Amino acid sequence: MQLHLYNTLTRKNEPFAPLNGEPVRIYSCGPTVYNYAHIGNMRAFLFPDLLQRVLRVVCGYPVKWVMNITDIEDKIIRDSAIGSSEWLPAMGEQADNPNSNAAKLALHYEREFLNDITTIGIKTSDFYAIPRATDFIDAITDLVRKIVENGYGYVSEGSVYFNLNEWRKAAKYGQLFTIDTENFRAGVRIDADEYERDQVSDFVLWKAHKEGEPSWDFELSGKNLRGRPGWHIECSAMGHASLGLPFDIHTGGVDLRFPHHEDEIAQSKAGYGVETSAFWCHNEFLEVEGTKMSKSKGNFFILRDLLDKGIDPLDFRFAMMSVQYNYVFNFTFFGLESARKARFRIQDYIYDLHETPSETAELKSSYVVELRTEVFAELLNDLHTPKALERVFAYINAHPASGLDQQTRTQLIAFFTELNGIFDVWEIGERPVVTIEIPDDVRELAEQRWQAKKNRDFAAADALRARISERGFVILDTKDAYSIEKA
RNA sequence: GGUCUCGUCGCCUAGUGGCUGGGCAGGACUCUGCAAAAGUCCCUACAGCGGUUCGAAUCCGCUCGAGACCUCCA
Numbered sequence: 227m228q229l230h231l232y233n234t235l236t237r238k239n240e241p242f243a244p245l246n247g248e249p250v251r252i253y254s255c256g257p258t259v260y261n262y263a264h265i266g267n268m269r270a271f272l273f274p275d276l277l278q279r280v281l282r283v284v285c286g287y288p289v290k291w292v293m294n295i296t297d298i299e300d301k302i303i304r305d306s307a308i309g310s311s312e313w314l315p316a317m318g319e320q321a322d323n324p325n326s327n328a329a330k331l332a333l334h335y336e337r338e339f340l341n342d343i344t345t346i347g348i349k350t351s352d353f354y355a356i357p358r359a360t361d362f363i364d365a366i367t368d369l370v371r372k373i374v375e376n377g378y379g380y381v382s383e384g385s386v387y388f389n390l391n392e393w394r395k396a397a398k399y400g401q402l403f404t405i406d407t408e409n410f411r412a413g414v415r416i417d418a419d420e421y422e423r424d425q426v427s428d429f430v431l432w433k434a435h436k437e438g439e440p441s442w443d444f445e446l447s448g449k450n451l452r453g454r455p456g457w458h459i460e461c462s463a464m465g466h467a468s469l470g471l472p473f474d475i476h477t478g479g480v481d482l483r484f485p486h487h488e489d490e491i492a493q494s495k496a497g498y499g500v501e502t503s504a505f506w507c508h509n510e511f512l513e514v515e516g517t518k519m520s521k522s523k524g525n526f527f528i529l530r531d532l533l534d535k536g537i538d539p540l541d542f543r544f545a546m547m548s549v550q551y552n553y554v555f556n557f558t559f560f561g562l563e564s565a566r567k568a569r570f571r572i573q574d575y576i577y578d579l580h581e582t583p584s585e586t587a588e589l590k591s592s593y594v595v596e597l598r599t600e601v602f603a604e605l606l607n608d609l610h611t612p613k614a615l616e617r618v619f620a621y622i623n624a625h626p627a628s629g630l631d632q633q634t635r636t637q638l639i640a641f642f643t644e645l646n647g648i649f650d651v652w653e654i655g656e657r658p659v660v661t662i663e664i665p666d667d668v669r670e671l672a673e674q675r676w677q678a679k680k681n682r683d684f685a686a687a688d689a690l691r692a693r694i695s696e697r698g699f700v701i702l703d704t705k706d707a708y709s710i711e712k713a
Numbered sequence: 714g715g716u717c718u719c720g721u722c723g724c725c726u727a728g729u730g731g732c733u734g735g736g737c738a739g740g741a742c743u744c745u746g747c748a749a750a751a752g753u754c755c756c757u758a759c760a761g762c763g764g765u766u767c768g769a770a771u772c773c774g775c776u777c778g779a780g781a782c783c784u785c786c787a
Contacts, residue, residue, distance in 0.1 A: 255787075263787085270787035300785080403716080403782080429784070457785095479787030489784090510718095511780095511787070518780080548726065548736075554719085554780075561725060564737035571736085612726055616735040623735090684746050691748085702749055711749095 229285055229606045231277075231475070232552060234402050234483060234506040239608055244474055245504055249288035250281050251473035253465045253503065255482055256293040256356070259335035260301040261312075263342055264526040265542070265557065266512040266519050272543065273509040273551040274477040275348045276609055276648065283647040284602045290354035292468045294461060295339075297332035297358045298454055303439050306331040325440040329360065342529045345539045347650045357464045359455060365463040366455045367444045370431045372497035374446065379496075384434030384451055388493065390427050399492055402506055403484035429489050430456040458489035465490075466498060476503035480510055512555045519557075540651045541566040547611040547649060569651055572618060576642050577657035578627035579635045594637040597621045601645065618645075662712050668697050672710050675701065 229242040244250045254274040257263050263271075271293070278291045305312035306327040308320060317334045320327050336358075340350060350356070359366070370386050373379040378393050379386050393399055435441035435452040444451045455463075465471065471494055478487060487506060494502045513519060519526045532542060545565035549555045597617065604614035630638070643654050675690035691701055694710075702709050 257787080267787050273787090427784075481782070481786055484782075485784045509787070513780085516779090545725095550726090553726090556725075558724085560737080564725065567738095568736050610727085612735080613728090616727065619735055679746080682746070688747075700749070703745075703747095704750085705745090 227284060227602060227606055229280065230608055231505055231507055232608050233504075234508050240505070242474075242505065244287060245472065249290050250278075250475070251469040252278055252281075252289060252291045252475045252477065253461075253469055253473055254291070254293040254476075255461060255478035255486070256295050257335075257339050258296040258299050258301070259332045259339055260299065260305055261335060262528040262530065263339050264519065264528050265532065266526065268342070268346060268529065268542075269509055269512050269546060269551070269555060270477075270479045271343050271348060272346065272546050273507075273609075275343075275352070276547070276551065276611070277475070277477065277507070278352060279648040279650075280605050280609060283644060284605055289352075290469060291352055292355045292357065292465070293353060294464045295332075295336050295356060295358045296457070296460060297336065298328060298360050298440060298460075299457060302328050302332055307438065324438055325442075328440045332358075332360075345529060345533070347540060347543045355468045357468050359460040359464065362460070362464050362467055363442045363455070365467045366459055367432070367442075367446075369459060369463045369466070369493065369497045370444070371446055373431065373493060376496055376499075379431055381446070381451065384453065385430055386432035386446070386451065387428045388431055388489070388496070390429075390492075393492055393496055397492070397495055400488065401491060402488050429458060429485060431459050431493070432456060458486055459493055461486070462490050462493040462497070462502070465502065466494065471498055471503075472501040473503050475505040475507055477507050477509070480508045483508055507552075509551045510554045512557050514557045516556055537562060538566065541569060544569045544649070544651045547615065550612060551609055568615075568619075572622065572642075573652050574657075575622050575627055576639070576652055576654060579630070579638050579642075580656040581627075583630060583632050583635065584628065593621075593625075594634060594641055597638075598641050598644075605648065662710075664699065664710050665697070668694055668699050668710065671697075672699075672701060672708065676708055679703075 230239045231242050232238070233240045252274060255270070257267060257271075274291065274293070278289045281287045281289050303324070304310065306317075306320075306324070308322075308327070313320060313331070314334065317330045320330075340356075344350060370379065373388065374381070374386065378389050378396075380389055381387075390399060432444060432451065433453050433456055435454070439454070441452045441454055444453060465473065465476070476487065476490075483506075491502050494500065511518065514527070529539065529542075533539065541562055545557075545562050546555060548561075548565055548568075600617045601614045604610045604617060607613070625634075627635070639654065642652065646652050646654055671690050671694050675687045675694070678684075678686040678690060694701060699710050699712060702711060
């Protein structure tokens, strides 16, 4: 079964096949670890997770999935500087060494990040590698050197810039994004900083060292240009070093199409002489209650905020699957609750399948093969999870578990086990027996109520039920018995 | 100013030119002293205005509205 993916490079849905046969190599732009990741960031990690799971489970490909950690960057430098209010005790002691301070701050947030993605069901064991930028300084400087040697980079005041004018003569710049240099929004320019570049559109490959900032040696043309990597160059070098170029799929958020990914393509081609990736896939943003969420606006939730509200991270994971990855996801708490209910309907169905069929179960092997084919076909259609789930619900509605014979149940359990290899939000097994601690006084009240009810003294029975309810329990009556549950 | 996406039932989501999805919420009934739980059933929407067509939510045009990106950003 072949996966079709929307490729930003061609702006079309295209059939996917691995470049060099197996395995499939995926590179995902990972986090810049300067703070906690917010729930919008999570989408950029859940999307490639879904992608690689579909490739493994549905297509049967082995996958090499790499996600980088950007651990050197302006905000990391700022927040790890001596005297920064962003420094936390958990990061350890600050030293008189900017490199070490930046590394400590980054490591702290890297751990938090790995924790977070594990919480939402991403398995770190699914990664082939999680490279850190600072572990690849040699690869980065090597690439910068190559670019300069090939005539597409120049040094200015100790920094190295990419020469776009020169590059445009050799290749197309603007493959992922239609670049309209004549109409860059007036008045908005990055860094009115002291770096000197020939053209405003030229981007920095290597930034000259500034006092008190982390830096590394870099020998270029017999001179030491001490400094640090530019933002875009890191991914080019790490992708090349960890997967080899070109690889199969590059993922990231839509905002990275330009300039980050565009520059990545240019750098790798200018330095290594090869393309970066066959497919470029971008996830859309997440909004909260209909408005954009961003770090700069500050209207964001981190995962911890949700957990503190008692939200099950699996509900968050499942809610994200209710919208296709390349459409804006509107995060609402009502939507999260909807997702929870929907998730549990499928969960209950799975539990029910594990029960012994009744004598009257007559429905034989009810189209499980068709269900599987349809659901997987939707997943192969550009990871269309909403449609896939619709198929599942339609099936559940048409075939209540109670009416299914053992053979059908066995087939369905096998299917849901496979499906859970992708969604990973259910428990495959029998309904767990929940044992709850019921205090003796609650038992006593319940028994009194039952007697009152039997005596048709409903006023007393209701009063007792109210007291039980105050203790945090509810009474569920059946015909001739009752049970006590936690409210 | 430039580039682009999108407007579907109360909310979220899917959608092929005709056969009128799915989830949540809501309603009705059964059961029950009541309630809860459970079960059965109901809930016909497609921004507006034109056009193409035998027939459009689906194609074309315009209008209105929402949002994104244009070198911090997942």
